[in-house]
Amino acid sequence: MGESVTFTDSDRPVVLLIDAHPDVLHSLNQLLSLEPFELLSATCAADALSLLASRPVDLVMSAARLPDLDGASLLAHVHQAYPHTVRILLTGETELTLIVKAINEGQIYRYLSKPWNDEELLLALRQSLAHQHSERERLRLEQLILQQNETLKQLNASLEKRVAARTSELQQTADMLDLAYEELKHSYATGTEVFSLLANLRLPRAKQTNRQIIELVRTWCVSHGVDEASNRDLTMAAALYNIGKLSWSDSMMASPSDLLHSADRERYRAYATQSESLLMTLEPMKDAARLIRHHQERWDGSGFPDHLKGEAIPVGSRLLKLAVDFIELQKGLILERQMNSDEALLYIRKYAGRLYDPNMVEDFVSVCATYLHDVTLGDPNVKVLGTRELEEGMVLARSLNADNGMLLLNAGKVLNLPLVDKLIAFETMEGARYTLFIKVDKGVSPTT
Structure with a gap:
């Protein structure tokens, strides 16, 4: 045929x-x-x-x-x-x-x-x-493919130009946010830290937890040589672990979890899964969202939401629970009485093997000791300066946050004169005084 x-x-x-x-x-x-x-x-x-x-x-x-x-x-x-x-x-x-x-x-x-x-x-x-x-x-299809490829190249070029133009417009109108923006565009994790302020702003300053939990988790990651990807996931999880609480009433937000009853108790037990649901649609947040889901599981299987037990609980979730409980115990968000740091560590030791991974507790206690000592203050190569003592080329040894908790600059940022001027203007407008931790080379004064 x-x-x-x-x-x-x-x-x-x-x-x-x-x-x-x-x-x-x-x-x-x-x-x-x-x-x-x-x-x-x-x-x-x-x-x-x-x-x-x-x-x-x-x-x-x-x-x-x-x-x-x-x-x-x-x-x-x-x-x-x-x-x-x-x-x-x-x-x-x-x-x-x-x-x-x-x-x-x-x-x-x-x-x-x-x-x-x-x-x-x-x-x-x-x-x-x-x-x-x-x-x-x-031949027609070959020609069509060539034309479509050329059209696609032109569209991509046009799109890149439009994105560049739009980005430039946003930078010009960012005003007070441009200090944070330079850091945000380089790191998705940094963006989650800024976003975590939404949860903090619902609480009195004395009850805010996210920033301290982030720093504590980072101290653990540095001391244990955690790889970059896991470090990022843990930092994002620490920043947004309580995002599922945003729908709560103000009184419930500030109440100790042990004093919640009936419906409020059920809402509390659902906050980890709600936090996960809010973040799962964001591809870079999926691993962090899984850590958040399981950070209220307990070593003996009595936690929530899935009653995981022992090694079945993700390692990052076990660490996040230690950090969250250590800080929230001191803020009065777990028990009615606010503990000091020593009491919180004694509580964690007491419940090793029940609430916490017994193999992680002593390591965590050591990390807390390092965290509370504030290693930057003890470093001879770190100097503490005010904004008017800053000079071009200086490098931040520790992240700078505004009084309301907003991240202004990440550790490692190299300062320039326009940035210093903006810091001074922002400080004046807010009626605040910022203290910056600056890295200096041995034998070199930061003000020379």
């Missing part, structure tokens, strides 16, 4: 039949009359070339002998002038000279013998036109 292609009236193939004998042309026209072709006829090469010049032709089938030019030469000319037109030689010659010439110079699709077999001739025409249709479609 030959290839089958369906043609519409508007794209019917045009077939040009060339033979010196009108009766041959008549027979061919009769044979092809039921095919979906538009038929043209010529009795000599000159008439055929005139027709070809006047309109597109899809297929030329020429006899070998014509009164003014042999069929092989005519098809060679068609190949040169109209390379996409299919060429077939119809010959009654027994010698191979013309056939070879038609193949070599005319690069014909095929040749047929006179007298022809009707089915063979119809099949040859159908196959050749189907082949031509497939080739044209291939």
Whole structure:
């Protein structure tokens, strides 16, 4: 069976039949009359070339002998002038000279013998036109792909320009937020720290926890050589562990969890899963969200939401529970009585193996000792300066936060004069005094 292609009236193939004998042309026209072709006829090469010049032709089938030019030469000319037109030689010659010439110079699709077999001739025409249709479609699709690729490149270039322009506009209008913005665009984790202020702002300053939990988790990560990805996930989890509490009433937000009853108790037990649900749609937050979900699980399996036990609790969740409980015990958010740091650590030790991973507790106590000692103050290469003592090129040893808890600058930030001026202006507007911890090289004064 030959290839089958369906043609519409508007794209019917045009077939040009060339033979010196009108009766041959008549027979061919009769044979092809039921095919979906538009038929043209010529009795000599000159008439055929005139027709070809006047309109597109899809297929030329020429006899070998014509009164003014042999069929092989005519098809060679068609190949040169109209390379996409299919060429077939119809010959009654027994010698191979013309056939070879038609193949070599005319690069014909095929040749047929006179007298022809009707089915063979119809099949040859159908196959050749189907082949031509497939080739044209291939070329059309290749061209379409090239055009689409070029359009895509132009769109990408245009999009990059628009994004750059929009980013520039945002930077110009950011005013008081540009200090934080420079850090935010470099780190998704930094963004979560700023966002964590939403939870803190719902609480009195004495009850705010997120910043201290973040710093405590970071101290653990540094002391244990935690890899960058895990460090980031733990920091984001510490920043947003209580985001699920935002729907609570103000009184419930500030109440010790042990004093909650009935419906409030159930809402409390659901906050970890609500925090996870809020963050799961953000791809970079998925691992951190999983840590948040399980940070209220207990080593003995009595925690929530999934009653995981022992090693089944993610390691990051075990650490986050230690940090959260250590800080919240001191803020009066777990028990009615606020503990000091020593009492909180005694409580954690007491419940090792019940609430907390017994293999992590002593490590955590050591980290808390480092955290409470404030290593930056004990470092001879760190100096404490006010904003008006700052100079260009100084490097922050510790992150700087505004009085309301908003992150202004990350540790490691290199100061420049415009940044110092903005800090002074911001300090004046807020009526605050900022203290900055600055790294200095040994033997070099920070004010020289």
